[in-house]
Every structure is written in C-alpha cells, then in structure tokens.
Amino acid sequence: MNKKKILIVTYGFYPEISPRSFRATELAKEFVRQGHEVTVVAPAKVGLEKFLSEYAVDFIDIGEVTWKVPVLRSNSSIAQLFNRVMVRLSSLWFEYPLIQLKGKVSKALKKLKGFDLLISVAVPYPIHWGVSSVWNKKGDGNPAKTWVADCGDPYMGQENDTFSPPFYFAWLEKSFCRKADYLSLPTENSYIGYYPEFHNKIVVIPQGFKFEEYRINETKRNENKLIFGYGGMFIPGRRDPREFLEFLVSLENEFDFEFHVYTSSPQYVESFAQRSKRIKLFPVIDRLELMDRFSTMDFLVNFTNVGKAQTPSKLIDYAILGKPIINIETGNLNNELVLEFLTKNYSNSIVIPNPEQYRIENVCSQFLSLTD
Structure with a gap:
C-alpha cells in the first residue's frame, strides 16, 4: 500500500455529535486503520483525549471561536427579542462569529507542508475560506498536493434555511471553488446547490461509517x-x-x-x-x-x-x-x-x-x- 500524508481541516470533530463531525472523525479513523499518516486541524473538544489514545492522529488545536455577538444582559422580553435578532442577523449578514475560523485555519495551514491530500470539511464554510486564503492555484507552497473541499449542505445554494445568504458571499464561495481541485458532495442531487461553472470539479462521495x-x-x-x-x-x-x-x-x-x-x-x-x-x-x-x-x-x-x-x-x-x-x-x-x-x-x-x-x-x- 502506498502510504499517504493526509490533512483534515474541520470545525466538528470527536466527540461532537453532528453529521460533519461524524464525517471528519470517521475519515480520520479509517485512514489511520489503513496505515496512512493523518493530521487533523480543528478546535479540541472535551473528551478528545480518548480518541487520540486509540488512533495515531496528529491533532492541531486551533481553539474555539472566541468572538461574541453583542447582546443585552437582561431577561426582559424586549431584550430577549433583541438578542435573538442580533444573533440571527450577525450570522446571516456577516457569518459572525464563525467567520473567525477563516483566520484560525489560515494561520494553522501556513505552518504545514508536504501533505498528499487536504480534505477540508464544511459546514461551517469559513473552513473552506480559510484554506482558500493560503492556497495557490499554481501549487507553490501549498500545504498539500491535492485539495478536496468536502461540502455537506450548500452555502449560497442552500434550500432549507429561512433566509438565503446575502449576495456578497458569492465572492467567497466562488473563490474557494476556483482554487479547490475537487468539490466532494454526499449525494448526486447535491450538485444543484453549486454554481454551474464548477460542476466539472464535483465528485460524489457519500457519508461513510464502519458497519x-x-x-x-x-x-x-x-x-x-x-x-x-x-x-x-x-x-x-x-x-x-x-x-x-x-x-x-x-x-x-x-x-x-x-x-x-x-x-x-x-x-x-x-x-x-x-x-x-x-x-x-x-x-x-x-x-x-x-x-x-x-x-x-x-x-x-x-x-x-x-x-x-x-x-x-x-x-x-x-x-x-x-x-x-x-x-x-x-x-x-x-x-x-x-x-x-x-x-x-x-x-x-x-x-x-x-x-x-x-x-x-x-x-x-x-x-x-x-x-x-
């Protein structure tokens, strides 16, 4: 077997309970079982030590999101309504506070080189944006030879949120899609959530588990x-x-x-x-x-x-x-x-x-x- 150096960049990871955490965690486990060298870049969660004691993964902790949405410290109905609106609009208009992940990922990747494969796992999409900010399409100085942007739910083309993202996020979406070598999606129908100009980069790779x-x-x-x-x-x-x-x-x-x-x-x-x-x-x-x-x-x-x-x-x-x-x-x-x-x-x-x-x-x- 040809041993590979694999870099997984994600926000959700063991022991978090979410589809994207399962995606990154199961990939890391199986790549290690197959004898590959695996590095994971993610925020460390309480309980991670158990996983690292069982699987030989090099883990780089980028820390949790520390930016906070300004809210009122009151239990009044008006204050609670204001706080809900602030949280929703901050996320919708500015991807705040998760936009902080873009800088955290970028900072971590600038120190990494020599990988065969980089898999970035979204949501949230600032994970992809962080990789994109350090990725050179010419290949010079990139952390890995191949970048696969693994996407769960679409971003600009999402269908199941009450509001669609503002138009200006299209620039960030198109930027990472241009730079990534592949866009991996979990199902065949998912491609309709992405700009047609990038459909040639799409590969369908379903969610996987150890039966x-x-x-x-x-x-x-x-x-x-x-x-x-x-x-x-x-x-x-x-x-x-x-x-x-x-x-x-x-x-x-x-x-x-x-x-x-x-x-x-x-x-x-x-x-x-x-x-x-x-x-x-x-x-x-x-x-x-x-x-x-x-x-x-x-x-x-x-x-x-x-x-x-x-x-x-x-x-x-x-x-x-x-x-x-x-x-x-x-x-x-x-x-x-x-x-x-x-x-x-x-x-x-x-x-x-x-x-x-x-x-x-x-x-x-x-x-x-x-x-x-």
Whole structure:
C-alpha cells in the first residue's frame, strides 16, 4: 500500500455529535486503520483525549471561536427579542462569529507542508475560506498536493434555511471553488446547490461509517406496543415535526405506540410530549448508542428536506440498521401512509439503494483515488 500524508481541516470533530463531525472523525479513523499518516486541524473538544489514545492522529488545536455577538444582559422580553435578532442577523449578514475560523485555519495551514491530500470539511464554510486564503492555484507552497473541499449542505445554494445568504458571499464561495481541485458532495442531487461553472470539479462521495461498529440490540420487549423513533434537529417550516406530531396525538387512543424523539431542538416537540404519553422526548446522545436503541424499534422516521440539494445523512444509519423508514414531508402529511406504518404495513418504506457505498473503507478509497 502506498502510504499517504493526509490533512483534515474541520470545525466538528470527536466527540461532537453532528453529521460533519461524524464525517471528519470517521475519515480520520479509517485512514489511520489503513496505515496512512493523518493530521487533523480543528478546535479540541472535551473528551478528545480518548480518541487520540486509540488512533495515531496528529491533532492541531486551533481553539474555539472566541468572538461574541453583542447582546443585552437582561431577561426582559424586549431584550430577549433583541438578542435573538442580533444573533440571527450577525450570522446571516456577516457569518459572525464563525467567520473567525477563516483566520484560525489560515494561520494553522501556513505552518504545514508536504501533505498528499487536504480534505477540508464544511459546514461551517469559513473552513473552506480559510484554506482558500493560503492556497495557490499554481501549487507553490501549498500545504498539500491535492485539495478536496468536502461540502455537506450548500452555502449560497442552500434550500432549507429561512433566509438565503446575502449576495456578497458569492465572492467567497466562488473563490474557494476556483482554487479547490475537487468539490466532494454526499449525494448526486447535491450538485444543484453549486454554481454551474464548477460542476466539472464535483465528485460524489457519500457519508461513510464502519458497519462493524453497529450493534444490533436483541433485547426482548412488548411486541404489542409499536415503537418508532427519530434522531436529529428540526427546522421550522422546512423539516418540521408539528403536523406529524399533531396527527399522532389524535390517534393515541386508537393505537398502542410510542414515538421516541432525540433532538437538539426540543422546542418543537415539548408541547406534544406534555400532552401525550405517546410522545417521548430525549436529548441528543452518542450516535452508536442511538443506533443501538433504534435497532430495537419497529420503524424509523425521516423528515424530508425542502428541494433536492440536501439529503439527511441519518438515512445512511437507518439503511445500515435495515429498518423500515417512513418519509414525512412538511406541509404535505400523508395520513394514509402514517396509518399504514402504525398497522405494521411497511410496503411503502423508503428503499436506500446500494448500502455498501456507505462503508467507510469504500469512502476513503474514493478520496484516495483523487490523489492519483
């Protein structure tokens, strides 16, 4: 095997629970397993020591974001409203405070040389912008021979936020797209979120996981009670659970079921969980522990995104578990489909094609092929 020097630049990394953290962490683990020399540039999170004791990764800590949005120190309703507006507008208009990552990444990369492959992982996109600020298209003095900008959700072409980024961020978007050798996207449909002039740089490399790490829980439970679950965040008006939850609550006396929700946005579920014992609300937990719990359930729930440019990575986890999956579309709830699943009729379950493509071994091979 030809040993490579690989540099991964990311904001999310172990033990953070997020799709982009999973992306960077799983890549680092598998590259090390394959015998490559791996360096990760990221903010160090509490608990990282456990990972570094198991995997021979050279970790460069760029520190957490320290810039703060100016807010009012008051609990009044006016102050709280002002603070929410300030946080939202600072992020939307200036990508603040995450724009600080651009300088942090740039500073770290100026000291690094001699890598075969650099993979920068976004979101947030200031990670790509930081790499772009030190990258020379002529190749002189770059940290690596090949740069792959790995993109999750699109930036300028996003479809699932309430507001689109201001027009002036197009300059930063186009700048990193021009300089990167490749833009890696998780699904084939994601390309529509990027400027056509860069479509020739796009390669599709899905999210990847180590299948053998998944545990199938064989614990016996009450087979008469239907249990199904969802894990992930919600977006009001986009990936919104309220219509579905309202319908479930209306059926609580007709069916013996429990819907288990694991989310970092509990505000969209709390009122329903208070109204009905059928709705069980839980905080976010470790991904493998969540999959262990999901493996005991009858089926799993996916809330679809708006448009086709963004695909939930949780579908990969669901596919590996081999559980039936119900698709819930915000604003267009299919009541008959929900009733089918509640009666254990899974004939209209989502089918995830070719699950083998999500093996991390195959995903890493795709990245390595870009260095040939």
